Amino acid sequence: MSGSLLSKQVLAAHRIVEATGKVELKRQNSSYRPVSEGTELRSGDLLKPASGVRVKVLCEDGKIRSVTAGVTTGINQICPPPRTRNGSRPIVKARPVDRYMPYIISPRATRLLTYTPTLRWNDATDASRFTVTVRGRGLNWTQEFSREQVCQDGICKVVYPGSQPLQPGVSYKLIVETDTNRASTEDSTGGLGFKLIESDQAREIQVIAERIQQQDVPDQFKGLALAELYAKSDLTAEAIEILEGQENDQKIVPSYRLLGDLYRRIGLVLEAEGPYSKAIELTTATQHWEELAAAKAGLGEVNYARGNRQEGVSMLEEAKAIYEQFGDREQVGELEKRLEQLK
Incomplete structure (x- = not known):
């Protein structure tokens, strides 16, 4: 996947954490479609809950906000616009490693x-x-x-x-x-060093992290929100540690997909394969087609990086077909560009 598309998946801004009935979402350059709890929300999205339906969104600032039922509301009216962050660093290009190397x-x-x-x-x-x-x-x-x-x-x-x-x-x-x-x-592999974050940035992140911890939402959403908060600020190691530390019954599809993205971000395609595969397996029982497409694209990149090029390209094409089916032209365009690079 291109760096921009991976970063977009990693850097989800907000997320639906409660929905008591039918809710429809319209992304930019897409049509309306039904969504469920756990769906990520981005700047420019429109949400339309049916009359009488209660919807709550955990915003990027760590606060929960309700969505008015029966009307269409822009996500930018519900949650503050996302902050600019440094989390979209280039993906580390994976290098061959073997099981006898203490990489x-x-x-x-x-x-x-x-x-x-x-x-x-x-x-x-x-x-x-x-x-x-x-x-x-x-x-x-x-x-x-x-x-x-x-x-x-x-x-x-x-x-x-x-x-x-x-x-x-x-x-x-x-x-x-x-x-x-x-x-x-x-x-x-180059660029594998690490740095402590500056103290002023650390304080800002810790305030939001504490706010997330205090919210009355299921633990799986708390862990995911904390991991995304850290990932957005290039705290990749701690984001991975949170996701790896979740109990299996607390891990949801976006958690596995994000874990795959984060491992691939730092060039560990072997470690990314399992989470991507689990996300694909779990989406068979959910409506998270976006997560399915993202996980298939990620696993396609993993296969390609490991030398299984035909299988990798095939999975990227499957991801593209899912985005096409649901009218997400932006993601289709990104995948078309990536597939052209691989030809």
């Missing part, structure tokens, strides 16, 4: 809110010990761990203790080396 999963190509991030890397299957290093301007923290201490279910992780504090604005890099002479630096 970095997190933090990579991200900003951070926390001073003590969870450091995650691929379990290099034949390694017994790992030397973990965080380097940056004036900082060089190193510690050795055994497989038994840090690895489980194919992932190794440890919390950075903060004994050598990270500083805002400084670029850091996580490096992992094994006792089998393999290293994360074998991954030649």
